Structure formats: structure tokens, C-alpha cells
Amino acid sequence: MVANVKDLPQLSSKLEEAKRTAAYNAVDQNINFEEHRIIGIGSGSTVVYVAERLGQYLKDPARHEQVANFICIPTGFQSRMLIKENGLQLGSIEMFPDIDIAFDGADEVDENMQLIKGGGACLFQEKLVSTSSKKFIVVADYRKKSPKYLGTNWKQGVPIEVVPSAYVRVTKDLETKLHAKKVVVREGTPAKAGPVVTDNNNFIIDADFGEIHDPKLLHTQIKSLVGVVETGLFIDNAEIVYFGNDDGTVSVMNN
Ligand SMILES: O=C(CO)[C@H](O)[C@H](O)COP(=O)(O)O
Incomplete structure (x- = not known):
């Protein structure tokens, strides 16, 4: 038993x-x-x-x-x-x-x-x-329970998996087209110098949008950027x- x-x-x-x-x-x-x-x-x-x-x-x-x-x-x-x-x-x-x-x-x-x-x-x-x-x-x-909107407790930003060669382009698009407040390529320091590499050999970008009022729309917008493999918004x-x-x-x- x-x-x-x-x-x-x-x-x-x-x-x-x-x-x-x-x-x-x-x-x-x-x-x-x-x-x-x-x-x-x-x-x-x-x-x-x-x-x-x-x-x-x-x-x-x-x-x-x-x-x-x-x-x-x-x-x-x-x-x-x-x-x-x-x-x-x-x-x-x-x-x-x-x-x-x-x-x-x-x-x-x-x-x-x-x-x-x-x-x-x-x-x-x-x-x-x-x-x-x-x-x-x-x-x-x-x-992990949000008082209302995603982005309230989790301040690190939405994790986004990107093809490595596209990280500069995706970073720019997140800032200029989707108006992210802060965009960071996730680093592996102190354990690793340079970007974190996922199990699929991609990079991770963390994009802070503040409080997310429409996660479905935001997911669709991020997903449509060239170079994005997947977003961490599970809708x-x-x-x-x-x-x-x-x-x-x-x-x-x-x-
Ligand atoms: O999405 C994940 C990993 O990519 C984890 O499920 C998430 O970070 C929760 O982790 P924990 O149970 O350690 O709080």
C-alpha cells in the first residue's frame, strides 16, 4: 500500500x-x-x-x-x-x-x-x-497562483524558445512590434558562459510584457514572429x- x-x-x-x-x-x-x-x-x-x-x-x-x-x-x-x-x-x-x-x-x-x-x-x-x-x-x-493576470507573480517575462540564428531579429521584433518592456536572452551563468541552450539546441528569450490581459492574443502574436519555435504561454x-x-x-x- x-x-x-x-x-x-x-x-x-x-x-x-x-x-x-x-x-x-x-x-x-x-x-x-x-x-x-x-x-x-x-x-x-x-x-x-x-x-x-x-x-x-x-x-x-x-x-x-x-x-x-x-x-x-x-x-x-x-x-x-x-x-x-x-x-x-x-x-x-x-x-x-x-x-x-x-x-x-x-x-x-x-x-x-x-x-x-x-x-x-x-x-x-x-x-x-x-x-x-x-x-x-x-x-x-x-x-504560482496569480491574483488575476499572468505577469503579476512571474516577473521574469514570458519564456520564448527561438532558433539561435534568429535571436537578434526576434529580440528586435519583440521590442518594436510587440512593445515588450524588457527582452533578455537567457544566460546560463554562473554554470555556463553565454546563452542557455535548450534540449532542442535553441535559445530562450524572456520577454517581459508586464501584466498580460490577453494571453491568447499575445501567444499568437509572439508565435507569428519569424524564428520563434514556441512560447511559454500555455493557452x-x-x-x-x-x-x-x-x-x-x-x-x-x-x-
Ligand atoms: O515550465 C517548467 C520548466 O520549463 C516548469 O514546469 C516550471 O518552471 C515549474 O517548475 P517548478 O515546479 O520547479 O516550480
Whole structure:
């Protein structure tokens, strides 16, 4: 039997416990062991607990056979490692383009469940997996819930994955055509001199637009710039969001 969420050992901080509570509840309440087989696993520090929970079910004799048959589709290098470390079966989106359910974190979630993602620079593969999934579940801690508009809590800007040779052109277009307040090519310092290179060998630009009142329109405008591979605005994609609160409770947002 896997441990009940209420009976878990303490972690190093309330924040870590909030992430774990969100993730464990999301898995427990949404995985259908009989029907689900292809599972998307996102990136970041909260989804770590999604993989951990699935790993616990794998060790549970009552669920072992079903979970051993799950094929987990990663959104990048980190999530590939998470899948392997928890003993789960790794698959690729090329082999399994139709995903039953996917779990991922978010950098900010607004009241309409529109998301900013890409703080960990995995946004293209995250969007590929989440939009290939019948059900996309977001797991996040309390800091990610926006009071109203995207861009309120997440001040770093909208992450945008761009083809490296186009970064100057895209930077100019974001400033002049879309009037971004601040545009920064994400650097890997101190671990790496120069731009962060994504798992797809692209660069990431963070473009600050302040409060985003129409994320759908902004996504379309950014996406139309030559050189943009994908934006970190995830529009009409999430079905349920689990927020772990700092008092140990979970808030659930859904359509
Ligand atoms: O979009 C992401 C990576 O590109 C992450 O899901 C997002 O940054 C949330 O991460 P965390 O769970 O560590 O807060």
C-alpha cells in the first residue's frame, strides 16, 4: 500500500511539502490504473514528486503490474532521468504520440487556468507533450497562483524558445512590434558562459510584457514572429490545477 498523503514524513520546508502534496494528490485523484497507459511527465521541481508517487505505486504489489506497463513520455533530459530513477518505463513521443494523461509544473497560473511555463527552459517539449495528452494536470505550489493576470507573480517575462540564428531579429521584433518592456536572452551563468541552450539546441528569450490581459492574443502574436519555435504561454491546455498551500492543504482549480 502506498502511504496516505496525510501520513507522510516532514520535508525540509513548507514549500517542498506544498509541492509534494499537490503532486501526490494530482496522481492519486487522476491516474486511472485500468485505463491509462501512456503518461506524460513534465519538468521542474514539483513534478519530481509526481514521478516519485508513480514509483511508489510501482512498488505496491496491488498496482505493480499496471504501473510496470505504463510508458512515460518525458519533456526533456531532467524528466527522462526522473522516469528512469523511479524505475518507470521510458518512451518517446515519436513512438507514442497519443498520451492518456500528462502532469507538469507551472511558473504562473491565472484565474482562467492559462499558464506561463518555461522557467526551466523546457517549454517546447512540455507543450508538445501537454497538447498531445487527453488530460493535462498542473501541479504547483501556492506561489504560482496569480491574483488575476499572468505577469503579476512571474516577473521574469514570458519564456520564448527561438532558433539561435534568429535571436537578434526576434529580440528586435519583440521590442518594436510587440512593445515588450524588457527582452533578455537567457544566460546560463554562473554554470555556463553565454546563452542557455535548450534540449532542442535553441535559445530562450524572456520577454517581459508586464501584466498580460490577453494571453491568447499575445501567444499568437509572439508565435507569428519569424524564428520563434514556441512560447511559454500555455493557452486552454490545462484541465485541472493542483496548488499545494503552505498550511498543508490543497486547492484544486478546474473547468
Ligand atoms: O515550465 C517548467 C520548466 O520549463 C516548469 O514546469 C516550471 O518552471 C515549474 O517548475 P517548478 O515546479 O520547479 O516550480
